Amino acid sequence: MGYSNMQTNILLKKQTDGTSITVKSSSTWLEKQDIILKKINYGKYLIPRFFFITFLPLFFLFLQNMYKFQNDINLKFQFKNINSRNLAEWNRGASASGIELEDPYKKVDYKEVLTVWKAIRDNEGIKLSTLLENLLDDLFEQSNIHGIDTQDRNGIWLKFASEVYELVRRIDHNTYHKIYSICEGGSCTRESYICFINENSNLWESFRCEIGRIWHSFLKNNLDLLDKQVVLIDFNSKESN
Known part of the structure; x- marks a missing residue:
């Protein structure tokens, strides 16, 4: 595996040890240091991904039910407001005798x-x-x-x-x-x-x-x-x- 030279960081040597790769680096202005690059284990991400894909449709179904429930509440609230408004209009328009409308x-x-x-x-x-x-x-x-x-x-x-x-x-x-x-x-x-x-x-x-x-x-x-x-x-x- 090749590495390109950078302006302030030159990779000199790599050693493989178990599940880690040790890379010797030398800097033009820093002291020598070891950089540890850990190998990524992709297997541990499969199960969370499976549960995420399974949970997603259920979550959308939940949102749909909540939206329907909210619409039902809004409909009932709207109806009550309409009735109240009509009654108020009727009362405002009624005369003292309750017969004629304004x-x-x-x-x-x-x-x-x-x-x-x-x-x-x-x-x-x-x-x-x-x-x-x-x-x-x-x-x-x-x-x-x-x-x-x-x-x-x-x-x-x-x-x-x-x-x-x-x-x-x-x-x-x-x-x-x-x-x-x-x-x-x-x-x-x-x-x-x-x-x-x-x-x-x-x-x-x-x-x-x-x-x-x-x-x-x-x-x-x-x-x-x-x-x-x-x-x-x-x-x-x-x-x-």
């Missing part, structure tokens, strides 16, 4: 209407999912009590859930038409805007209450029919007394 004809851009509605819709979707999870737990509990097998239990839930999501689709469809109607010119009055927000929020609350009420009747009717070995009824069948 400047009720002030224009609200359609983008703001869509943004607020989307936040409400997302929050209502979360509430509906929670409700359906509770109803599904109730189905499993009742299935165990009445000895309902997996196939019949799945049939009951499929009939009910498909009807629920069809109703959700209709609500969204009608809401889009409502927004288009009140914002046909690209904006709407503040009075129409606040009325739309209140009506849409009340609609979803009533819808969830109705779903819970229908579920108990729907489940009872189908469990009775299964006990009698009769074909399951659908969502819109007449309720039993």
Whole structure:
């Protein structure tokens, strides 16, 4: 192995001793000294590299979950802020009698209407999912009590859930038409805007209450029919007394 001469350091001699290389050096202005160059053992770096490569995907997955969790929190926080802001606007615009609004004809851009509605819709979707999870737990509990097998239990839930999501689709469809109607010119009055927000929020609350009420009747009717070995009824069948 060759070495190039440097201005102030001339390598004169090298000796190999075990795992180290001893190099004699002479300097034009320093005393003679020994330089020890240790051989590098690359084997000890393989295991840390393996664990680093294995840990990296898990770390990215953790960051992704944290980002989703943060988005969920931001969504709920945004919804609460929107509701608070709408309520404040309503209170500021209401007269002493609570009927008339201050400047009720002030224009609200359609983008703001869509943004607020989307936040409400997302929050209502979360509430509906929670409700359906509770109803599904109730189905499993009742299935165990009445000895309902997996196939019949799945049939009951499929009939009910498909009807629920069809109703959700209709609500969204009608809401889009409502927004288009009140914002046909690209904006709407503040009075129409606040009325739309209140009506849409009340609609979803009533819808969830109705779903819970229908579920108990729907489940009872189908469990009775299964006990009698009769074909399951659908969502819109007449309720039993």
